[in-house]
Amino acid sequence: MSDTTRDQFIAAARRLFAERGFYGASIAAIAEELGLTKQALLHHFGSKEKLYGEVLLELSQQLLESTREITESDRGPGEQLVELVVAQYRVHIDNQDAARLIMRELLDNEQRAARVGNWYLKPYLDLLVDSVLAIEGTRTIGRGRALALVYQLLGAAHYFAVSQPTLTNIFGTALYTQARACFEEELRQLIRCRLAG
Amino acid sequence: MSDTTRDQFIAAARRLFAERGFYGASIAAIAEELGLTKQALLHHFGSKEKLYGEVLLELSQQLLESTREITESDRGPGEQLVELVVAQYRVHIDNQDAARLIMRELLDNEQRAARVGNWYLKPYLDLLVDSVLAIEGTRTIGRGRALALVYQLLGAAHYFAVSQPTLTNIFGTALYTQARACFEEELRQLIRCRLAG
DNA sequence: TTGACGCCTTACCATTCGGTAAGTACTCTT
DNA sequence: AAGAGTACTTACCGAATGGTAAGGCGTCAA
Numbered sequence: 334m335s336d337t338t339r340d341q342f343i344a345a346a347r348r349l350f351a352e353r354g355f356y357g358a359s360i361a362a363i364a365e366e367l368g369l370t371k372q373a374l375l376h377h378f379g380s381k382e383k384l385y386g387e388v389l390l391e392l393s394q395q396l397l398e399s400t401r402e403i404t405e406s407d408r409g410p411g412e413q414l415v416e417l418v419v420a421q422y423r424v425h426i427d428n429q430d431a432a433r434l435i436m437r438e439l440l441d442n443e444q445r446a447a448r449v450g451n452w453y454l455k456p457y458l459d460l461l462v463d464s465v466l467a468i469e470g471t472r473t474i475g476r477g478r479a480l481a482l483v484y485q486l487l488g489a490a491h492y493f494a495v496s497q498p499t500l501t502n503i504f505g506t507a508l509y510t511q512a513r514a515c516f517e518e519e520l521r522q523l524i525r526c527r528l529a530g
Numbered sequence: 531m532s533d534t535t536r537d538q539f540i541a542a543a544r545r546l547f548a549e550r551g552f553y554g555a556s557i558a559a560i561a562e563e564l565g566l567t568k569q570a571l572l573h574h575f576g577s578k579e580k581l582y583g584e585v586l587l588e589l590s591q592q593l594l595e596s597t598r599e600i601t602e603s604d605r606g607p608g609e610q611l612v613e614l615v616v617a618q619y620r621v622h623i624d625n626q627d628a629a630r631l632i633m634r635e636l637l638d639n640e641q642r643a644a645r646v647g648n649w650y651l652k653p654y655l656d657l658l659v660d661s662v663l664a665i666e667g668t669r670t671i672g673r674g675r676a677l678a679l680v681y682q683l684l685g686a687a688h689y690f691a692v693s694q695p696t697l698t699n700i701f702g703t704a705l706y707t708q709a710r711a712c713f714e715e716e717l718r719q720l721i722r723c724r725l726a727g
Numbered sequence: 728t729t730g731a732c733g734c735c736t737t738a739c740c741a742t743t744c745g746g747t748a749a750g751t752a753c754t755c756t757t
Numbered sequence: 758a759a760g761a762g763t764a765c766t767t768a769c770c771g772a773a774t775g776g777t778a779a780g781g782c783g784t785c786a787a
Contacts, residue, residue, distance in 0.1 A: 338734085354638070356553040359774065371775080373735050381775065433637055440630055441551070443695035455700045477708020480701065481690070481716045484709070488689025489682035496681065498640035503652045504677065511674020512681070519678045523724050530723030535764080556744065568745080570765055578745065 339377050341367050347388045351430035354437055355385060389438065392431055393453035399424045400460060410467040415524045417464055418486045422520060425494035426513075432494040458483065468528065486524055536574050538564050544585045548627035551634055552582060586635065589628055590650035596621045597657060607664040612721045614661055615683045619717060622691035623710075629691040655680065665725065683721055 345366040349358035360381050361371040378384040399420045403413060425432035435454075458480075465479040493516060500509045542563040546555035557578050558568040575581040596617045600610060622629035632651075655677075662676040690713060697706045 352640075354551055354553060356551060360776095361774080370736065372737085372777095375776070376734065436633065436637060439693055439696055440633060442699070443549075452700050454696070458700065475708055477705050478712045478716065480697075480705060481709040481713045482720075484690045484693065484697075485686035485713075485717065485720055488685040488687070490685070492685025492689055493678070493681045496636055499636050499651070500677075500681075502639070503649050503655065508674055508677060511672055512678040515675045516678045516682075519675065520682065522727065523679075523682055523720070526723040526727030527720050530719065530726065557746095558744080566764095567766065569747095569767085572746070573764065 338367070338369075338373075342374055342377055342384065343387055343391060346384050347392070347430055347434065350385060350388060351433040351437070355381075355441065360384070388434070389453060392434060393457075395428075395431065396421070396424060396435075396454075396457055400457070404460070410464065411525075411528045414461070414464045414468065414486075414528070415521055417461055418490055418524060419517060419520060421487065422490035422494060422517060425491055426516075429494060429497065432491060436491065436495050461487070482527070486527075489523060490520060535564070535566075535570075539571055539574055539581065540584055540588060543581050544589075544627050544631065547582065547585060548630040548634070552638065557581070585631070586650060589631060590654075592625075592628065593618070593621060593632075593651075593654055597654070601657070607661065608722075608725050611658070611661045611665065611683075611725070612718055614658060615687055615721060616714060616717060618684065619687035619691060619714060622688055623713075626691060626694060629688060633688065633692050658684070679724070683724075686720060687717060 342363065346358070346363050349363050349366070352358070359371075360374050363384075364371045364374040367373075374384065378387065400417055403416045403420055406413075408416065425435075461483045462476060462479045465482055466474075466476065493512075497509065497513075500512070539560065543555070543560050546560050546563070549555070556568075557571050560581075561568045561571040564570075571581065575584065597614060600613045600617055603610075605613065622632075658680045659673060659676045662679055663671075663673065690709075694706065694710075697709070
């Protein structure tokens with residue numbers, strides 16, 4: 334059952350890294366979540382860095398997985414882009430730890446550039462950029478412009494998914510619930526309007 | 531000239547907090563940037579928390595300032611929203627430390643909810659929501675839906691402003707430069723399309 | 728029965744953290 | 758000249774950090 338313990342460690346690490354960041358989450362605190370000592374954690378992963386790497390790896394696989402059935406379906410290129418962005422939104426809103434962790438990695442990976450798997454987002458972003466370029470009528474736009482658009486849509490989805498605590502604190506649960514209830518529909522509309530315009 | 535030293539401390543703190551986060555940036559490292567000891571820093575600010583508060587305060591004032599001349603002008607409500615979002619984008623792209631710090635605060639303020647000035651974003655967000663509600667034809671949408679839209683636009687702008695290191699790492703400087711060159715124009719188009727649709 | 732291995736512990740380590748205490752050097756006021 | 762206040766130092770402190778070393782304990786194979 335060592336595998337179970339290992340997985341529990343990764344799950345706990347994911348939670349705490351998301352909540353407190355890499356520096357803010359100590360390996361002792363992570364181990365305590367399982368009722369074990371930090372040495373048990375080090376036994377399984379060797380170092381804090383390696384544990385963090387495992388968490389990121391699992392996360393990137395999950396993100397890519399969410400795109401699979403969409404790219405395999407036979408939607409038109411425009412609708413495919415809509416669904417890809419919405420799928421990313423759903424992954425993040427359903428798993429806010431993941432959303433927060435990726436956002437943190439976005440902020441921190443500059444100084445950790447040498448870490449393995451640092452470019453784990455690349456295939457995902459390439460997929461989205463290609464999706465934009467595939468849309469008829471946008472074929473004339475450059476890759477840079479496509480990247481700009483992709484990042485706007487990604488940001489629109491990701492940013493909200495990460496902001497629940499802030500928004501409920503500032504505006505209260507009621508208004509947040511309202512916003513969340515219609516967010517996905519609004520997101521679709523935003524993308525469709527842009528593609529039509 | 532104590533004021534100068536104080537300001538230098540705040541500037542250095544802003545840089546390091548943005549780069550490494552609250553936990554990752556030690557007061558010793560901040561003081562070292564001025565060639566002073568951490569005790570000199572503590573002499574001026576009393577504690578790390580208070581220094582962080584000063585940084586956030588300065589930041590929030592800067593953000594609000596960027597909205598002033600826009601709300602005072604006599605643009606139509608739609609164009610006002612466009613300019614408000616673009617202004618936020620410009621503040622963040624010109625001062626990436628600020629963009630990163632605000633993003634970090636978005637991630638961290640859950641556990642620091644009791645900190646003074648925690649809702650410093652509220653007047654700014656209220657302003658934007660009201661701006662959406664003021665647009666003709668959107669008067670029928672609820673405040674929740676307006677908030678959803680505001681957050682999408684804010685996210686679209688803020689997310690990109692924070693991602694320069696990641697994007698240049700992943701795609702290289704050339705493509706990033708391309709994307710950045712047309713980003714503002716794309717952003718305007720996104721908002722206008724959405725308001726027209 | 729013995730040895731190896733996986734899993735986890737206690738004990739310990741150097742380093743760094745934020746913060747306190749006390750004192751030095753300098754300027755400005757009276 | 759005396760005193761006060763500002764700006765900064767060195768010298769500490771306890772707590773927490775990530776990590777190492779060594780050993781205990783159970784299981785499983787030979």
